[in-house]
Amino acid sequence: MPGNKFVGEFHKDSSYNHQDYELNFNVGLSNYLGQASLKTEERPNSNKFIYLECPYGETFCFDHINCMHGSEENLSDETMVSFDFRLALGKFYFESNAESIGMNTKFNKGYYFSSNIINSIN
């Protein structure tokens, strides 16, 4: 919303126990532009930040595991609307005792991730 940040703090998702087998996708719905958009390092540990804009209907994926990312205050007068989802790549997935801090559950099938497994996309 105007005057707010949509990401609470700058972070790497690895700091919150997320694993390298995850892909994170963002889908823009409204005003995912400029300073209201996601701000991320260009490369892990580069300390060079860019805004990733995502106009309506577009999707992007970025290295949420290893790149610092967050958001600045939305200085526009429009609310930014988006959703994001994560996929665990079956080829690289492994069960562990790692837990999601935000959802207070393990990153295992049937918990943080659905129990459906897609091993390949044709």
Ligand SMILES: [Fe+2]
């Ligand atoms: Fe994150």
